[in-house]
Amino acid sequence: MSRALMIGAGGVASVAAHKCCQNDGVFKELMIASRTKLRCDDLAAKLAKMGTKTVVTTAQVDADNTQELIALIESYKPDLVINLALPYQDLTIMDACLATKTNYLDTANYEPKETAKFEYKWQWAYQERFKEAGITAILGCGFDPGVTGIFSAYALKHHFDEIHYIDILDANGGDHGYPFATNFNPEINIREITSNGRYWENGEWIETAPLEIKREYNFKEIGDKDMYLLYHEELESLAKNITGIKRIRFFMTFGEKYLTHLRVLENVGMTSIEPIQFGGQEIIPLQFLQAILPDPASLGPRTVGKTNIGCIFQGIKDGKPKTYYLYNICDHQECYREVGSQAISYTTGVPAMIGAMLLLDGRWGGAGVFNVEEMNPDPFMDALNVWGLPWKEDFSPVLVD
Numbered sequence: 138m139s140r141a142l143m144i145g146a147g148g149v150a151s152v153a154a155h156k157c158c159q160n161d162g163v164f165k166e167l168m169i170a171s172r173t174k175l176r177c178d179d180l181a182a183k184l185a186k187m188g189t190k191t192v193v194t195t196a197q198v199d200a201d202n203t204q205e206l207i208a209l210i211e212s213y214k215p216d217l218v219i220n221l222a223l224p225y226q227d228l229t230i231m232d233a234c235l236a237t238k239t240n241y242l243d244t245a246n247y248e249p250k251e252t253a254k255f256e257y258k259w260q261w262a263y264q265e266r267f268k269e270a271g272i273t274a275i276l277g278c279g280f281d282p283g284v285t286g287i288f289s290a291y292a293l294k295h296h297f298d299e300i301h302y303i304d305i306l307d308a309n310g311g312d313h314g315y316p317f318a319t320n321f322n323p324e325i326n327i328r329e330i331t332s333n334g335r336y337w338e339n340g341e342w343i344e345t346a347p348l349e350i351k352r353e354y355n356f357k358e359i360g361d362k363d364m365y366l367l368y369h370e371e372l373e374s375l376a377k378n379i380t381g382i383k384r385i386r387f388f389m390t391f392g393e394k395y396l397t398h399l400r401v402l403e404n405v406g407m408t409s410i411e412p413i414q415f416g417g418q419e420i421i422p423l424q425f426l427q428a429i430l431p432d433p434a435s436l437g438p439r440t441v442g443k444t445n446i447g448c449i450f451q452g453i454k455d456g457k458p459k460t461y462y463l464y465n466i467c468d469h470q471e472c473y474r475e476v477g478s479q480a481i482s483y484t485t486g487v488p489a490m491i492g493a494m495l496l497l498d499g500r501w502g503g504a505g506v507f508n509v510e511e512m513n514p515d516p517f518m519d520a521l522n523v524w525g526l527p528w529k530e531d532f533s534p535v536l537v538d
């Protein structure tokens with residue numbers, strides 16, 4: 138019998154909770170706990186309509202407060218904590234898991250609130266303590282990071298002797314009809330896009346200005362899109378875990394309208410994370426902007442089109458050069474019909490449920506802190522096909538120059 142505690146009740150948590158409730162043979166009990174309990178209760182009411190056997194309960198918790206988290210974990214006694222709050226809460230939640238000897242899984246790596254910088258060093262620093270406690274932490278189990286790491290582990294296991302180049306391509310061909318909105322948490326999303334780009338080549342990081350490197354790519358079922366090189370957290374773990382890698386890059390598509398809005402917002406200071414005085418109180422411009430932008434969880438009914446996210450691998454098999462492209466195509470409206478969310482939340486929430494399932498049923502495990510590519514990719518790849526994110530292969534893809 139498995140009991141999971143999910144922290145967060147936003148766009149991604151909503152999908153993951155729906156998927157846990159579809160998978161009620163594994164997820165016997167699920168508690169959804171977040172800062173705003175009303176959102177947990179609204180979500181639980183939607184889940185109740187599914188006719189699931191999973192017993193869903195809700196709670197209020199401030200996940201910035203380790204003591205509150207410990208008290209909640211001690212009272213509910215989950216087998217696993219699924220962290221679907223924001224990257225700012227990763228360390229407090231990991232501290233609470235350590236204190237209570239509870240397994241941990243998340244979808245985004247830790248980021249300090251005051252600096253727009255994400256790195257695994259803070260979470261990797263828990264390695265020895267998780268090992269000693271005999272518990273597992275799985276880091277970055279969404280789509281990217283997440284499925285991109287699983288794709289890499291699968292490609293290395295079944296298709297290559299050595300992988301030399303990986304290009305991760307994330308295309309969103311969806312249209313929500315708003316002049317400007319982000320598909321996941323606006324604050325986290327804008328911090329990521331307005332930061333410097335970075336990629337790994339020949340043993341070192343090459344830094345670029347934000348959105349400096351642009352390429353055009355023809356995506357299956359989406360068409361031609363402009364895509365831009367970004368720094369993304371799985372680059373750090375894959376550069377470490379895929380031995381022999383010579384270069385790894387990450388590209389994401391953005392339309393001209395989105396970029397024009399972003400440029401204007403940046404130019405007027407609305408994306409800044411430096412506090413300012415306003416109306417007698419201190420505010421952070423980016424947090425104010427988030428408050429007036431559409432909630433990503435509300436985009437589901439109005440987003441049409443598809444996403445195409447995957448990895449192009451180049452390397453050697455049996456002494457010969459080989460190229461291999463693994464990708465998933467996801468339709469925003471199909472996701473909405475199934476779980477009431479758009480595809481960005483869906484492509485993150487489904488892998489979070491799959492990782493949680495594999496930990497709970499014992500197919501994944503081990504004491505310590507792991508990135509997903511360190512786990513066996515095979516049951517995860519099978520589960521993607523079963524739980525709504527089937528993958529496709531291409532053995533002669535167009536390469537990115």
Ligand code: NDP
Nearest residue numbers: 145146147148149172173200222245279280281282321322
């Ligand atoms: P949302 O903003 O929609 O939801 C975040 C949730 O976390 C909200 O319910 C929020 O509560 C809750 N929360 C925030 N702070 C606290 C706190 N201190 N204590 C308790 N709860 C808190 O974000 P998303 O669902 O879009 O994203 C969730 C996570 O998924 C993020 O970390 C994001 O970076 C990650 N992600 C990962 C992707 C991947 O592919 N790996 C892709 C997309 C997202 P409240 O309702 O009160 O605001």
